[in-house]
Structures are given as C-alpha cells and as structure tokens.
Amino acid sequence: MQQKIINQLTLIVDELIKSSDVGDVNYKIRLQENKDKEHGDYASNIAMMLAKDLSENPKNLAEQISKDFPLDDEVLRVEVAGPGFINFFVSEATHAEILKNIDAEKEKYGHNKKKVGKVLIEYVSSNPTGPLHVGHGRGAVFGSVLASLLKAAGHKVDEEYYVNDYGRQMSILSVSVWLRYLQNSSKNISMSPLGYQGDYIKLIAQELFKENKDKYLLSDNDRDNILPILELQEDEKDIDSLISFMQKTLGEGFSEIRSFALDNMLNIIKSDLINFGVEHNLWFFESSLYIEEKGKPSKVDKGISDLSSNDFVYEKDGAIWFKSSKLKDDKDRVLQRSNGDHTYFSSDVAYHLDKYNRSYDRIINIWGSDHHGYLPRVRAAMEASGRDTNKLEVVFIQFANLVRNGEKISMSTRSGDFITLNELMNEVTAEAARFFYINRKADQHLEFDLELAKEQSKDNPLYYIQYAHARICSVFNKVEYDLEEGHEKVDLSLLIAEKEIEIQKHLATFPALIEKAAKSNDPHLICYYLKDLASLFHSYYNNEKFIIEDSSLMISRMFLLKGVKQVIFNGLEILGVSSPEAM
Template sequence: MVNIKAENEIPEMQQQIIEKLKKILTDLYSESGTDLNEKEIRLQENKNKEHGDYASNIAMVIAKDLSEDPKIVAKRISNNFPIDDQIIKVEVAGPGFINFFIAASTHGEVLNLIDSKKASYGRSDDSMGKVLIEYVSSNPTGPLHVGHGRGAVFGSVLAKLLTVVGYEVDEEYYVNDYGRQMNILAVSVWVRYLQISHKDLAMTPKGYQGDYVKSIAKDLKKEEKEKYLLNENNHKKIIKILSKQEEESDIDLLISFMREVLNKGSLEIRSFSLDKMLKIIKSDLKSFGVEHNLWFFESSLHKEQKTKKSDTDEAISLLQSEGFVYEEEGAMWFKSSDFRDDKDRVLKRSNGEHTYFSSDVAYHYDKYKRSYDRIINVWGSDHHGYLPRVNAAMKAIGMDVNKLEVVFIQFVNLLRNGEKIPMSTRSGEFITLKELVDEVTAEAARFFYINRKSDQHLDFDLSLAKEQSKDNPLYYVQYAHARICSVFKKHESVSKDIPTNPDTSLLTSEKEIEIQKLLATYPAVLERAAKLSEPHLICYYLKDLATLFHSYYNNEKFLIEDEKLMSARIFLLKGIKQVIFNGLEILGINSPEQM
C-alpha cells in the first residue's frame, strides 16, 4: 500500500494518475522488501510544457531502497502505465522523472465545474469546525492608525477565507477597557472639556493629544453641560497640578484628583469616552470593510459577583491549584519559567492591581472554554515576546496549546514621496486609518496591505497608492474582470446568449490550456492559503490569472465567425470572470463591470 494524501484539493485527473501509480507500485514492488507505506506519491505540475502536464518523482524516491538506477525504475513504471484517451503519453526524463501528458481536450472540465458552482467554486463542503479569530484589538484610547489597518485587513480576509474553506468563524475584538490607559484617556477628555470653559487651562503633555480628544470633550459638554466643571478652589488646584507634569507618573496625580473631586463622575467620563471611542473605531473599521461579530471587554473579566470571583481571580486560582503561583516582594507571580518562558511573570502587582497578563490568562482560558477547534490571535509583531507566557499559562491549566495559533503582523512603514513618516500615538502624530481610506479608497488600501506576506515589513507609500495608477496591481486584476464584462456586453449586443454547454475541447491553444489549468488550481490555492494563514497567496494567484487573461486577450479574438469556437472562448472567459470575482470577494474587494 502506498500512502496517498486523499485531500480534496487534488484535482480529479491527478487523483487518477496517483491511483494508477499506486497500483503499479504495489504490483511491481510489494514483494521487494521496500516499505512503500512510507513513500508518498505526489504529482507536481510542470512549469515547462515540454515536460508534459504533470510529473512524479516516485522513481527517484524509491530507487535507493531498490538499489537500482532511478531511470530504470522510472522506465519500468512508465511502461506499465496504461495510456488512454485522457492520459495520452507517459515518458521518462531527466534524472528519473515520469512525465504525464494530458489530452488537450480534457482541461475543459474545470469550466463546467465553475459554471455549475458559480460563486461557490473554490468553496469546500467540508465542515472544518469552529475557529475564533481575534484581531485589531487596539486600545480604545485613540483612533486606528495605518499600522492597525494591516492587522484589520489580514484578520478580515483570513476570516472570509476560512469561512470559504469550511470553517465556522467568529471574529472578535478584545477591548482593553480596564487599565491605566483608559484613565489617561478619561482625564485627557476631562481637561479638554474644562478648557472649553476655561481658556487659561493648559493641556497635560502626558495625556492624549489628538484632536479626537477635543471632539469627545465637545460631545461631553454638549450632552452633560456643566456637570463636571470645577469650583474656584478646585480650579486653582488643577492649575497647580497641570503646571507640573514632567514625570510619566505625574498624570496619576491628575487622575486621582479627578476621582477625588468628581467621584462617580470620573467613571462616567471614562465610560463616555470609551463609548465614543468605540463608535469611532467601529465606524472606521466598517468603512474599511471590517466587521467583528464579537466584542470582548477586558473589564468583564474583572467583574465580581456575589457568588463568584471574577474570571481573572478564577484563572489565577486555577494556576494556584496547579501549584504555579508564588508570592515575592508583595507581588503574585506565575512560574512561567517552568514552561519555557524566560522568566516568571507578575499576575498581581504589590499595589494589589492585576497586570494585563492576568487578564490575558483569563481571556484565553475563556476562549478555550468556548470550545473552538482553532484559536487564532492576530498580533503586532512587537508582541512576539508575549506568546511564551500565554502559552505557559495555558499549558499550566491543562489546555491544548496546539489549538492556539498566533500570527504576527509586521510593522508598516508609511512613506510619502519615499520619505518615512514618523508616528507616535501619544503625541498625536499619526496618520489614521480613516485618513488613509479617504485618500486611497478602502479597496486599494486593502489590496496593498494584503498583497504582502504578513510577517514581512511593509512599506506603504502613500503617494504611490494615491496615484491609483497602473502601479497598483489591484487595478490590473479588476481591469481583467471589467474587460471580460465588456466583451460580454458586445457579445450580447449582437443578441447572443452566453453559452451554457459549449464544446470546450476546442480550447486547445497554449494560452487556453494554461488558463484552464490555472483555473483548476484555485481551490488548492485557497486551501493552502487557509492552512498556512497566508491570504497574500490569493493576491498573487489573481495577478497571475489576470496576466494570463490580458495576454490571451491581446492574442486572440473572441467574437468571431466560427460560432462553436466563439462559444467555447466566451465560456472560458466566463470561468475567468467567475474566479476573479470569487477571489476578490474573499479579499473584500469589488469586481467592477466597467472601469
């Protein structure tokens, strides 16, 4: 028996060849003492047409065990290989490849398949299970900037891709609404709010500087009027506090002051700010084509109920009961170094506050409890040092770490005219995602982002993307679609229907065969992209397909006298159009009918 990968991504013709090879090998060599079980037969598609359509390397793989010349083994196998109407020639070449030549007329099967499956061509009927993709999850302390855009597109495209190959997908945004950063946002909003009535007030340099803070403050003023203004005495006090904001920690004085004079009011401002911020983020994401169906709040992990501890404390207890928690210098530590982390990590600080990490232990535990088959985190690559401790915690409480996959998204360098634009969230010097989308359109931005492997640095040249010129490969792909639509319009105008069942065996030119073969690999491309979490493969596939089409277009005329041939060609175009459409749909990009 020979081990065969019975994956549905293998097209039927290849499957057939593999089956036949398998039988021949069993017939010839099962008595030879060679363990054929370990050998896997794989067919590669040949780049060079002179080598036929497919090739197998099996002879070279088993030759050593047989202590025979691979060429002789290959010859023996090929001599035994049955030739028929579809597989018209088998030959041995090079160091021992067995090349298979397929009848030109058989490539058209894929066109009928596409025509019958339409938008679902490439989709899998398999049920792959449930997957959670957590992505973006940017702190709600400012609008999304161009760096977040990359993770946003990646996550949303991966979500769509996994859906297409058969997963049930949840898309989640984890909202860090619990820590100190939220207080800094609240206090920044408050100061801006006070400034509206008191021009003499300075903004703290340690707060968030962006204009969005002013706009939230304005909304606060509009909705709550004078509610959070100060009396004269407190006004003097705050001026004093604001006058010395030098150390990073000085803003904490401001935060405690706010809490002191406003009491509940400070919480109200905080939740007001959070609310506004999330609205902004959601709307930015939406106009970028990104929509999460789940929003998970960090604060929910810290809610205590009468009968039960908070989820965070619960998670810590779990670690404790497994014996991986200890106290030192007043802090509570997790012994993550027992699980291949560099050092132990603090769960609860000596001041009694939980760390972000402790939330994350609880958060990930929660993800596991929701029983997903795959849990995917899309993180900025600056967090890669963070993974070992999360893994450690999950291992410590007995979770299956293999279920958790983390994809790291490398940084985006924003360039304008080749010059790097410096960015910093706190100082307010950043280009927001919204600004980017307004400049270059959501679609162009999406394609630009996803066109690159995620673990690679991306130089996003604004001036280039703005040009909307031929340099942008998106237009190249879309143009192919539009061109086909245009041909169809012309075709219809001489009152002809698009054929449904033409004779595809007429499509035997080099280009036509090449296109049909490429169309046939589309499902495999999706499957591979999904398996590796590499959606950029779809971009490259679509560019390849568009290239072939444009070349074909310039080479051959479609609307011709010979009606049979014309029908076949139109049918081929129909297949190309459908696959471009399907692929772009996964990327969240429109397929225009005209450009």
C-alpha cells in the same frame, strides 16, 4: 484530472510495495504542474521518493510504474525522464472540464464544501484610547482577509476584538476628556501634557457637553484646587494625582465619563474599521474578566488559581508570580503587583483560557511583530493550565513603511503624529489600502507606496487585476449573444490554443491555492495568483479576438472568459475588494 492520476498512481504504488515485501511504507503522492511543456502536463517524483525504501534504482522504479499506468483518451502518454520523474501528457480537451465546474459552482468555486472546524481570529484589538492609525492597518486587513479565506476553506470563523478597557489608560482617557470638557467654560484650565492630545478628545468632550450640559463642571472652590495639580504635570506619575482628584470630585461621575469616553472611542474605531471593510462579530471586554458573580471568583482569579493548583504560582516581594521560566520563558512573570493591581498579563491568561473554554479548533492571534517576546509567557500559561498549546497560533505582522515619492514617511510614537487609517483611506481609497497591505507576506517588511496605490495603470497590481475583470464584462456587453442560454451547446473541445489551455490549467489550481493559503495563514498568495491570472488573460486578449464569425468558437471562448471572470471575482471577494464591471 490530477486527482485521477494520483488515484491511479496510488493503486500501482500500493501493489508495488506489497509485492516487494518491505513492509509498510509511508508515502504521499503529489503531482506537480510542469513549467516546461517538454516534460508534459504533470509530473510525479514518487519513484525517487520510494527508491530508498524499496532499495531500487529510481529510474527502474519509474519505468515499472509508468509501464503499468493505463492510457486512455485523457492520459495520452507517460514518460520517464531525468533522474526518475514520471511525466504525464494529457489530452488538450481534458482541461476544459474545469470550466464546467466553475460554471456549476459559481461564487463557491474554490471553496471547500466540507466543514473543517471552528476558528477564532483575534485581531486589531488596539487600545480604545485613540483612533486607528496606519500601523493598525496591516493587521486589520490581514485578519479580515484570513477570516474570509478560512471561511472559504470550510471553517466556521469568529472574528474578535479584545477591548483593553480595564487599565490605567482608561482613567487617563477619562481625565483627558474631562479637561477638554472643562475648557469649554473655564479658560484657565489647561490640558495636561500627560493626557491624550488628539483632536478626537475635544470632539468627545463636545459630545459630553451636549448630552450632559453642566453636570460635571467644577465648583469655584474645586477649580482653585485643580489649578496647582495642573501646574505640576511633568513626571509620568503626576497624572495619577489628577485622576484621584477627578474621582474624588465627581464620585460616580467619574465612571460615567469613563464609559461615555469608551463608548465614543469604540464607535470611532468601529466605523473606521467598517469603512475599511473590516467587521468583527465579537467584542470581548477585558473588564468582563474582573466581574465576580454570585460569589464565584472572577475569570482572572480563576485563571490564577488554575495556575496555582498546578503549582506554577508563588509569592515574592509582595507580588504574585507565575513560574513561566519552567516552561521555556526567559523569566518568571508577575500576575498581581505588590500594590494589589493585576497585570495586563494576568488578564491575558484569563482571556486565553476563556478562548480555550469556547472550544475552538484553532485559536489565531494576529499580533504586531513587536509583541513576539510576549508569546512564550502566554504559551507557558496555557501549558501550565493543561491546555493544548498547538491550538494557539500567533501570526506576527511586520511593520509597514509608508513611502511617498521614494521617501519614507517617518512616524514617531512620541510626537503622536501618526497618520490615521482614515487619512490613508481618504488618500488612496480603502480598497487600494487593503490590497497593498495584504500584498506581502506577513512576516516581511512592507513598503507601502502611496503614489503607486493611487496610480491607475498596470504598475498598480490591483488595477491590473480589476481591469481584467472589467475588460471581460465589456466584451460581454458588446457581444450579441445570451451568455446563459447557449451553454448546453458549447463545444469545449475547441479551446485548444496554447493560451487557452494555460488559462484553464491555472483556473484549475484555484481550489488548491485556497487550501494551501488557509493552511499556512498566507492570504498574500491570493494576490499573486490573481496577478498571474490577469496576466494570462491580458495576454490572451491581445492575441485573440472573441467576437467573431465562427459562432461555436465564439461561444466556447465566452465560456472561458466567464470562468476567468468568476475566479477573479471569487479571489477579490476573499480580499474584500470589488470586481468592477467597467472602469
């Protein structure tokens, strides 16, 4: 319906522009839905938009356009109002066509059938040195919901986790696991306070022992040597001596423990994510960027030489620098340190070049808002390598505060007493956690109310929406009528009550909502849409009865409920939340 009006308006406006000989005028007709029924169903502001270009009074312009607008049994009346709005009044029956669309498209309703390009979303990518905690939760949900949203909008989507398996932290992880392993047999081995303290380290160490028994134990002599090193673990650098000791003593065993620890850690992370409804189809290892094959340079070296050949690299104080300050970054950045080690940044240059080489139309990174200062240098590197920086989008996720009984739960990185994602899921369920995380705009701080997430009442928006779905299912269970059978007979012109029209109009906006949310990376809009839909339904439910004597009216109402149920399902599906049949 809306499209029909827009098409018709375009015809008239084109004609108007042609006859006014002002040359080409760029315009786009948008039809807004009117809140106030006095103003009709839809309105266009096109007359006011064009008034200047055509040097004509907007009201006169609107009059001309509306005069030419053909009326029929769908568009009943066209009016000019206010400063130059053109209002359209359509017949009540036209709203029902949307129900047929929904019934035809089912779970595809709202989805774009056209293919609109390939997207890479990289998200979570937390360091594999500890389990996911609540700080990772928001980004995890955001990424996975954005992925299904973009799929619905017609994109081919890859979801990628970037594994930081290359830096010093991996060595610290290995040492930590090894120490816990040694503690099984030697009481006087202490855990370095500079290692990772969590209980998960002990679990991995137990697994290590189960699979390898005594393989990595120390000789008496070596045990005497490690004790003084363990004595001195104060400054951050002191753990390095422990790392070198481990490398020296175990030889190949060092990298065996390292990959054992990494595999176990990733399994923990993967299973937490899956429990949370998040599943990446690609896992990219930082270490792969450093592999040299068949005499070819590693991807990192290739990245640096790319920058270098465009004259963006120089050497200073024994280090290799990227001239990012020439491209809108605050200062130049080190790619390779004076000790020969590559920086994390140089990995990231290579990683992003690799993303570009995989020919995506959009490359989306989901980062914590504390990383915003990092974007200019990555952008600069892509620009310096001749890549189109418009393809790279970064969504920054603000922090979420957990709140219990009105009190913020404080979490300090230092003490390491983070609440894990697992604990959160156990307390409020994965579904509720997903919904509450995605219920806010990404760049907005979020208060996650644990009590509310557990509450089973309309105060909890997730329950409110799910309850609408369950209520409809309940009606369908009660009614003695085959929902599939009678739909040829349904008379949609009976659905003309005010609330019925309101619901149908709202259902009709779902595809546009998906498109808009996908375009601006705003999955939270789906939550608000569904709350509105649920609210319209609950109100309707209290106002009308559905199981009634008048069977043709009943059938038409069933058809309406079926549409509501389908759209709630489709929306919750994108959020990765279930639509219960009963509650």
